[in-house]
Amino acid sequence: MSVNLRKDQKNGIAKNQMPDVKAQITKPQPEKATEPVKPSLDERIQRIEELRSLTTKRQSTLNTLHNLRGFTFASDENCKLVLLDSQNNRFETNNTNLITLLTTYFVAVLGDKVSALDDEILNFKL
Secondary structure (H helix, E strand, O other), X not given: OXXXXXXXXXOOEEOOOOOOOOOOOOOOOOOOOOOOOOOOHHHHHHHHHHHHXXXXXXXXXXXXXXXXXXXXXXXXXXXXXXXXXXXXXXXXXXXXXXXXXXXXXXXXXXXXXXXXXXXXXXXXXX
């Protein structure tokens, strides 16, 4: 059994015919820039107070850090650490190694806190 195909035909589609591909091209609409809503006077004042609170915390933390760095510890018995709680429980030590270790830890924690407050202040939006 033989099938005779015409020369201009291949797999049922004529060679000279091009498929009709005319899809509509839609251009994306530019997004309209919406103007941000301006905060009211009370909201602005509240945001300014929040910023002032952040700067006050930062300054207080810097003062504590500066005071802590001012301590000098010698290996003699003149150095003492005293902790008191709200119920008048007392912890007292003269161990300079422990005091130095705690001071180093406090300096690191306070330094991290100042950095976090700096970032928060710099990223603050009114």
